[in-house]
Amino acid sequence: MSALDVVLTPPQRERLRVHLGVPELSGIELTGEGWHRFAVLAPDRVLLLPRSHRWVPGLDREAAALPLLAAYDIPAPRLLGRITDDEFWPYPVTVISRYAARSWAAYENSADLVAVQRMLTGLGQVIADCHSIPVSQVPESIAAPTPHSPDPFEAELRHFVDYLEPGRVEKISYALAEAAGLPGTRVDRWLEVIRPCLDLAPTLTHRDLNEGQIMIGADQQVIGLIDWESAGVQHPLSDFDFGEWGFGIFAWEAEFSTLRRAFWDSYARARGGDLPDWRAVHLLMTIIGAPPPEGLATAWTRRRRQLTVANLRQVDGLV
Structure with a gap:
């Protein structure tokens, strides 16, 4: 049956x-x-x-x-x-x-770092084209941020926009600086660096990008994005949050600086204009992507916390 x-x-x-x-x-x-x-x-x-x-x-x-x-x-x-x-x-x-293609989810378990970087480079170009649509042309029914999910479990999940609440990024940053053995004074520098990212103007975003929504063609290139149920006018970095993805992308967390640079630089080249540097984006996404101390109940989340701290020390040396 x-x-x-x-x-x-x-x-x-x-x-x-x-x-x-x-x-x-x-x-x-x-x-x-x-x-x-x-x-x-x-x-x-x-x-x-x-x-x-x-x-x-x-x-x-x-x-x-x-x-x-x-x-x-x-x-x-x-x-x-x-x-x-x-x-x-x-x-x-x-x-x-219907696409004559498969999603990235079908490829990611066998992909090496070069393949992941190639996929994110193509994805950055597609996102840039979407974000370049004039907000004035967006239909009224999706001209507002995506509402919270009606599912109780999904409603508890954090999205990028949740970190725009006043004081939230600062609070996380101070806790991470302590965990990384860095002086609290570095947080002032971090907040200065990431401010242009937080101040980016809203765009039309997909807001639910993950490995299942990215369609890959026969030439292993990104050929489309599916599942636009969460589309809305909101912060553009909503489409760069690996927190929307499944476990696969985090196998490369130690290489997130390389991957985010490829992802963001591709986007910035395609979109043009005065955009923040990839280091600022990587710093911000490292901060908000950190597993909270109270959530370290599994070996996977504890390992992720260690990698977050290592990535934070690395990007701190770049900014």
């Missing part, structure tokens, strides 16, 4: 066949990998089915974002339509184009 048979009743499968315009559903797959939706995979399109009413607003945001991205030739899925059919699915279904 396939996932399609498990999730959809026979009448729903018949309605799906009608909507796809196919004589039968062989070769049509359903995946439930996403937290928020099921995806019906047809050869030339994907149907996105919200798992519950809580996730309908996210699909609405994506449907609003995709035409804008298409207008500016951003490599993202194209909106093919929406389906409102209670006999097929109780919530509006979004239909998008």
Whole structure:
């Protein structure tokens, strides 16, 4: 029995066949990998089915974002339509184009440092194109920051914008300086260096970039970004936060200075303008990415704390 048979009743499968315009559903797959939706995979399109009413607003945001991205030739899925059919699915279904590609998640376990650096270089260019869209052109429905997730667990997760609260970065910085054996006076320098990063003007961001959203083509290059449910006008560094990623990227935490430099320099070249230096970005993201002392319950988080301190000492010597 396939996932399609498990999730959809026979009448729903018949309605799906009608909507796809196919004589039968062989070769049509359903995946439930996403937290928020099921995806019906047809050869030339994907149907996105919200798992519950809580996730309908996210699909609405994506449907609003995709035409804008298409207008500016951003490599993202194209909106093919929406389906409102209670006999097929109780919530509006979004239909998008399908990439002939795999996500970075399929490659990262076998990737070496050069491959990760190449991927981030390509990703930086794509993000720059998205951030260059004039905010005045963003539809009103996504012209505000992404709201908190309706899922209680997700709502507790920290995002980049959470660190913009007054005093939060300063508090973390003093604790890290002590852990790194550096004088507290260095924090004043850090705050001076990262201030231009914090003051960057809002842009249209994806805000949920991770290994599952980055599509890689046959030539191993980034060819698109998927899952725009969290799109909104917010701080541009929201798209540079490895805290949105899974475990894979942190296998390279000792090399984050190399990776962030490739990531940011690619972005800065493509976007242009007066942007902060990569060292400032690396310093800020190192600070906010540190596992808190109270969260060091596992060997993995304790190791990450050690790597954060080592990275902080290294970048402190550069600024």
